Amino acid sequence: MQNVIEIFKEITALNRCSGNYEDFISYIKGFSSKYEYECLIDNYNNILCKKRDSKATLCFQNHYDIVCLIDNNIPKIVEENGFFKAENSTLGADNGIGCSYMLSLMSQGYDCEFLFTSDEEIGLIGANNLEHNLNAKYMLNIDSEEEGEICIGCAGGVDIFGKHYGKKIIKNSDNYELYEIEISKLPGGHSGVNIHENRPNAIKLFGKLVKENGGLLLDINAGERINSIPVNVKAIVAFKDYPTNFDEEFICINKCDTKSEHLNIWSSDITTFIYTFANGVRAYDNNLNVVLDSINLAKIKTNIDSIEVELSARSMDNKNLETIKKETASLLEHFGFEVKTAGKYPAWKPDVNEFTNEVLNIYKTYDLNASLEAIHAGLECAIFKDKFPHMKIASIGPNIFNPHSNKESVEINSIKKIGKIVKEIADKF
Template sequence: MKEDGAGNVMAYGSSAKVTLQSHYDMVCIGRAPKIETVVENGWMHAKESSLGADNGIGVAMMLYLIQKGVQADFLFTNDEEIGLVGAENLELEIRTPYLLNLDSEEAGKVYIGCAGGEDIYVKRDVDYFTPTVPGRRYRLLAETPGGHSGVNIAQNIPNAITELCSVIAQNAAMEAASFRGGERINAIARHAEAVVWMPEGHEPQIQSPCVRVEEIDALTVPLLREGRVAAKALFGFAHGVRGWNRELDLPQSSINLAGVEICEGVIEVALSARAMSNEDLSRLVDQSRAGWEALGFESRTEGRYPAWKPEVNDFSKRVLEAYRKIYPDASYAAIHAGLECALFSERYPELQIVSIGPTILDPHSDRERVDLESIGKVMQVVSDLSTV
């Protein structure tokens, strides 16, 4: 067994033909990492937290096969959820001709392609002013279901930041003292809150069912001079799907309004862009940066990872054949989310890669759950392929 400087771990088999690979980190939402599992009607979920089936199930399968003495190579990667960091900085040798990634989330699908992505951060200084007329302060609180910024982006899940800022934008007399929202760069914002002020004679009008208001007090406090401009920019930003791939029947490109925070006189907005081709990704990132820069924001990017172009090869055919013994309707697919497969494919052009996994719904949220029956079926497929 070997470990590299990025925290990746490889357990080498003596006569391995295939490398099994999963990441061992998770997105912690709610009470996680204090996880209390619950099993209901054939599904496992966690009480008031994300479950970590993404990608804990893959890790569990690999540990089971190690205990069984299967002679495959087992690669456990680190920090996938914060930008595929472990895979990007892999120092361990992949010595087999085939790699089976266990980080997909729909049983019966043989994944042979994924989106590329890049994170965008924009910021600008903010000034404050003190109102000269009496008024009252309120707290706006937005709460939405949340979800994975790639897998769930086409489901029209409300974004808490968008919903919060819609209230500020739609109340002409409302000024903001502060606002913040979002949890993780790769999660649709679930929570957002703002402290706002309105002059006497005006009360907040709330149209969004996701937002509630609490009256605080009548203290005179500094207000953001650019608060309404920032709120309108956030409300007007086109969070969600930007283009559709009809051939693959999934988003071609999308962008997630992931977070906003004001700290020490600076407002910073975090965005996560995805696309099924590297060309579309570059275009989306450039357009997004240009739009915010036109509003006086500075921009930077980080965490870029490439798209994994769908390709049918000998290994994918073998995986599909094995899968159809368990799932007769199994088929090829691609996913509008980042998989470490893209980085492995870029680094090892001759490596044949496929991704499979059990059915996991709503990852990166406290609604995450895994179909227990699908785990057993996928385990059969993985066992068959571990000694190809």
């Protein structure tokens, strides 16, 4: 697996932002041809590579799209103190590293099924709509982000969307003045993996500022991706007086030069919803040391005639997930939003079997503390277990820190260590 890092650098130079397929598909076609693999692409841009007369019992699977906080961003890799990171952007180690392990195995001629799925980061679209048939008995996903943990279960999730049309023009009889609000420099992070760390949510900070200072909302654009803890807010708000009691480290407030006799404002129900919404962890299991239920207020933006919010709910239990969905929809409707849901994927119930046990045995030769775990994040494994019930599935990965944020990094020694484990698993099955 000596070429994993070299391959990672090659594919990082491609545009792999969610929704962009051409660069990576072109790369994979050339790579497959070079090493004599079939390269099959379905209508959802999922890529399956395998030998023509494959007798594969093991499928390796990863998504190839990455979170880009700036559209069409190509990460510039920086090596620092034993880590790879990127210059002022996400790195795409999630899941460029997993793809690189697979490509390395292909370069060595392994008879496995290699499945590269599309648009995982914007709703597991590729996995949900997979048209390829998989024949392998076992699947190893390499999309986990903490060394030593072998994931055998994960949370299910659903995306919730609200749209509000409550806009009106009022006379500025109370002499409100306009202010530009900008929130930035927050840590951000993954709305599942990092949700229990109480990282500040930019939209919640905004709601607190506006509600506690009697503000009126005119315009807002906040949040980056539905599966990220929001980092940025840009908004125009009317206040009678300059706001007080806010964190100047993250919140910048500038008075606008213009003053209007009339204000085109959004309903106060919108800011009341943001202010009162119970964001973050809803239930935690101290025995398993895992979040059970959570929800993240991820995005909000104004259009010409409507304002839209996006939320992402997760649960380790499908019944609880349905409850959170219904409660959140009801709450949004109470505040005047029209509601729809999408992108639901099931929870993956933990399953210990001959495959997970063998993966654990191999892993323990490199790390005696390795263990079988469940995580509070959505993995495509849940969908594949639903589509292919016969499959035995596990997920591993190197140490990746702060995914979905500008602080994303991956530990180089961990890449090498997991590479050895991946190769041993490929040799075993």
